[in-house]
Amino acid sequence: MNGIWQALGNAxxxxxxxxxxxALAMQPGPVVPVPAEGVLALGAIGAVPAGMGIVVGGxxxxxxxxxxxxxxxREDYLELDPEIKCYLPGVPRANYMPYxxxxxxxxxxxxxxxxxxxxxxxxxxEDPGPPQVDSWMGQSVGRWEGDTFVVRxxxxxxxxxxxxxxxxxxxxxxxxxxxxxxxxxxxxYEATMDDPQTFTSAWTVRFPLYRHIADNAxxxxxxxxxxxxxLLYGDLRKTPIGSEEx
Amino acid sequence: xxxxTLALAPAGLLSSAALSQAQAQAQAQAQVxxxxxxxxxxxxxxxxxxxxxxxxxxxxPLERPAGQGAVLSDEEVARLEGREAEFFQAxxxxxxxxxxxxxxxxxxxxxxxxxxxxxxxxxIVDGEPRSSLITNPADGQVPQLTPDxxxxxxxxxxxxxxxxxxxxxxxxxxxxxxxxxFGSSAGPPMVPNNFYNNNYTIVQNEDHVLxxxxxxxxxxxxxxxxxxxxxxxxxxxxGDSWGRWEDDTLVVETTNLHPLQRWRGIxxxxxxxxxxxxxxDDSTIRYxxxxxxxxxxxxxxxxIPMVRLDDLLYEYACHEGNYxxxxxxxxxxxxxxxxxxxxxx
Numbered sequence: 001m002n003g004i005w006q007a008l009g010n011a012x013x014x015x016x017x018x019x020x021x022x023a024l025a026m027q028p029g030p031v032v033p034v035p036a037e038g039v040l041a042l043g044a045i046g047a048v049p050a051g052m053g054i055v056v057g058g059x060x061x062x063x064x065x066x067x068x069x070x071x072x073x074r075e076d077y078l079e080l081d082p083e084i085k086c087y088l089p090g091v092p093r094a095n096y097m098p099y100x101x102x103x104x105x106x107x108x109x110x111x112x113x114x115x116x117x118x119x120x121x122x123x124x125x126e127d128p129g130p131p132q133v134d135s136w137m138g139q140s141v142g143r144w145e146g147d148t149f150v151v152r153x154x155x156x157x158x159x160x161x162x163x164x165x166x167x168x169x170x171x172x173x174x175x176x177x178x179x180x181x182x183x184x185x186x187x188x189y190e191a192t193m194d195d196p197q198t199f200t201s202a203w204t205v206r207f208p209l210y211r212h213i214a215d216n217a218x219x220x221x222x223x224x225x226x227x228x229x230x231l232l233y234g235d236l237r238k239t240p241i242g243s244e245e246x
Numbered sequence: 247x248x249x250x251t252l253a254l255a256p257a258g259l260l261s262s263a264a265l266s267q268a269q270a271q272a273q274a275q276a277q278v279x280x281x282x283x284x285x286x287x288x289x290x291x292x293x294x295x296x297x298x299x300x301x302x303x304x305x306x307p308l309e310r311p312a313g314q315g316a317v318l319s320d321e322e323v324a325r326l327e328g329r330e331a332e333f334f335q336a337x338x339x340x341x342x343x344x345x346x347x348x349x350x351x352x353x354x355x356x357x358x359x360x361x362x363x364x365x366x367x368x369x370i371v372d373g374e375p376r377s378s379l380i381t382n383p384a385d386g387q388v389p390q391l392t393p394d395x396x397x398x399x400x401x402x403x404x405x406x407x408x409x410x411x412x413x414x415x416x417x418x419x420x421x422x423x424x425x426x427x428f429g430s431s432a433g434p435p436m437v438p439n440n441f442y443n444n445n446y447t448i449v450q451n452e453d454h455v456l457x458x459x460x461x462x463x464x465x466x467x468x469x470x471x472x473x474x475x476x477x478x479x480x481x482x483x484x485g486d487s488w489g490r491w492e493d494d495t496l497v498v499e500t501t502n503l504h505p506l507q508r509w510r511g512i513x514x515x516x517x518x519x520x521x522x523x524x525x526x527d528d529s530t531i532r533y534x535x536x537x538x539x540x541x542x543x544x545x546x547x548x549x550i551p552m553v554r555l556d557d558l559l560y561e562y563a564c565h566e567g568n569y570x571x572x573x574x575x576x577x578x579x580x581x582x583x584x585x586x587x588x589x590x591x
Contacts, residue, residue: 002451087566102467104449104456107290109297111449111456113465120463122447128558135561159566216474219467221482225565226425229415236575238413238582 001103001110001149001179004212004219005187007096010051014165015096015205016060017053024048024164025078038078048164054096054205060167066198073166081164085232086224088119088136090160091153091175092191092205100212102219110142110149115222123151131155134171149179170197185211286494286525291452294494296523296531299559300552303365303444305330308437308548310378310386318375323368330366334359363442371532371549379437380548382536388510388546395541399511412578415571420506422571424564426483427461430509434466434484434500434519435535437509438550445559446552455489455496460559468498476502483507485519496523512541520547529554 023035023046039046062070073080083089089097099115110123123140131139131154139155158171173195180188187209194202234240286294305326310316318326337359348354369376378386391399409417421428429439436459438444445460455468468489476486485503489496498521503514522534536547 002454085566088561088563104451104454106297106449106451108295109449111447111458113456113467118463118465120458120465122449122458122559124558132558133560136563136566137561218469223425223483225423229423233415233571233575236572236579237415238410238579 001181001187002105004100004102004217005209006098006100006212007189007207007209009054009096009207010049011054011096011205011207012093012098012163013048013051015054015163015167016165017055017058018048018051018165020050021048024081036078054207056204056206061200061203063198063200066168070166070168073161073168077164077166080166082159082161083164084228086117086228087159088117089114090136090156091121091138091140092177092189092193093160093162094119094121094137095177095189095191095209096205096207099222100219113219115219116224118221118223134158136160138175147180149177151175151177151179153177168198169193169195172197182208185213187211284525284527289450291450293450293491294496294525295450296448296455296496296525297450298448299555299557300446300448300531301365301444301555302436302438302446302533302550302552303363303442304367304369304379304438304551305365306369306376306379308379309388310380314377314386316374316377316381316384316386318368318377322377323375326368327366334366361442362440363444364440365438365444369549369551371551372526376549378548379550380546382547383544389542389544391512391541392543395512395539398513398541402508402511402513410578412574415575418571418574421462422574424462424568424571425506427459427464427562431461432459432464432466432484433509433535434487434498434503434521435537435547436521436533436550437535443560443562445555447559455498458559461562462564463562468496478502481505481515485514485517494524497521498523512539514539516540523552 022033023039023042025036025039026033027036035046078084083097094101094112094114094116097114097116101112101114104111104113108125110125112121112123114120119137121137121140123142125142127141128139134155134157136157136159138153140151140153142149142151144150153175154173156169156171156173158169158173161168173193176192176194178188178190180190182188188206189209190204190206192202192204193199230241289295289297369379380386380388383389406417411417415423419428420426426432427439427443428441430437431439431444436446436457439461443461447458447460449456449458453470455470457466457468459465464484466484466487468487470489470491473488475488476482480486481502481504483504485500485507487498487500489498491497500519500521501517503517503519505513505515507514516539518538520536520538522532524532524534526532531552533550533552534547535550536545538545
């Protein structure tokens with residue numbers, strides 16, 4: 001599985017089946033809702049493309065209160081999506097974001113380096129026991145079942161989401177990933193989410209991963225912390241941009 | 247450097263005990279097992295196996311203290327390590343609840359000692375306890391800057407002088423902004439900081455070496471073939487690293503470092519770093535670095551032991567918990583407001 005991989009499709013916008021919509025955040029208009037102030041300038045680039053989703057069976061089996069939270073997340077989307085703030089993406093979200101990742105595999109190690117936010121996972125091949133602390137990317141422990149690499153991920157802090165549509169989980173979520181080569185340049189990826197606090201039953205996402213085969217393919221660097229400083233700290237400048245001299 | 251995110255500190259604290267243990271073990275071994283003749287274990291591809299977790303925390307400073315020889319005597323080692331242990335123990339004592347406030351306008355200090363994990367042993371390389379990490383030049387000092395180097399450092403100072411220290415996020419250090427690990431932890435060169443999380447994970451496949459720095463989960467990807475270098479204007483944070491095996495040594499050359507990487511106040515736009523990784527025993531990698539930069543009159547560098555860490559690394563999620571930058575900036579704004587109000591009164 002050594003190499004650079006990336007998911008194709010639109011699951012990073014919304015892992016459930018969805019039609020295209022005008023923007024990630026909307027505001028009421030005189031006739032119908034229109035794109036919110038904060039995203040208006042992006043026009044068609046800021047619109048959400050349609051997608052068939054990656055959830056097996058189509059719908060996430062939320063508990064009623066968790067579904068209400070999802071709707072709230074959509075309502076306050078621009079304030080709440082951790083991706084907007086360049087926070088670490090968690091699992092499985094990291095695997096279908098619109099950025100490639102690179103697997104480094106040897107007899108003794110299995111390591112995933114993600115382009116987005118420089119996130120990393122050291123997938124332990126020996127179980128070190130319960131995670132020492134909760135974390136954004138969780139603790140990953142992998143084992144081979146025939147030709148499938150099965151990774152159990154837990155120890156999440158509960159701050160990560162699944163997509164740009166407010167789909168969420170609790171810190172007690174356990175993810176079981178199944179990585180299977182379909183051919184030299186294709187992987188089938190599956191992740192089952194077990195989180196009784198948020199969902200009425202376990203559910204699964206499944207999608208193929210494609211190898212980057214260009215001669216000059218290499219993982220870029222998307223350390224986005226500096227890209228969000230104006231958003232997060234702009235009002236704390238001595239002279240906020242666009243303000244009068246103090 | 248004291249205004250760092252407190253939420254991160256436990257990572258340094260928790261790995262401290264394990265690191266000391268591993269270091270003590272490794273150093274006991276290093277002293278009885280000189281590197282000469284040591285054959286590194288091999289990966290499945292026949293390369294020397296550098297994989298695993300490694301720590302570089304040490305009390306040996308970068309530059310050699312005045313009047314000190316290159317190699318420390320047993321007495322000197324005992325004195326330095328004893329002093330560090332006393333210093334650490336003193337920091338563990340409960341604070342005096344009746345102590346007065348520090349004088350107005352002075353520093354209130356930073357973390358307690360327990361938050362630090364800067365190592366408690368001197369660096370041992372090839373069985374020698376070292377008084378400095380720099381070994382080239384032989385006097386253990388960073389060489390003088392050339393006039394060109396002085397000019398480049400001054401240009402950076404002039405740029406900074408156009409702003410107040412706390413005016414904008416961009417006026418704060420990279421580490422405080424959580425852009426990259428501070429000092430030169432991820433480098434290159436990868437030099438221990440005097441704070442914490444001086445830990446690394448190395449993973450190898452047939453044609454890559456990945457080096458993860460625990461601090462800010464900075465990772466470097468070293469490519470082991472003769473491929474297309476990045477064009478000059480593409481400058482990732484840790485540069486463009488290409489490696490090759492020379493017998494049992496991994497040799498890595500890096501250029502194209504990010505313009506904001508300014509270790510020791512010198513912009514790294516003309517920096518080329520050569521690093522050499524060699525296993526010298528079961529629990530040590532000898533890490534050598536050489537800096538080639540016209541800012542200095544000569545190439546210079548040093549040797550740092552990477553000691554096997556029999557423990558896991560932590561997720562150092564710096565930005566996600568960065569209350570420091572927020573508090574530093576909002577504190578400065580509050581002071582400005584106070585000053586304006588007192589002027590008006």
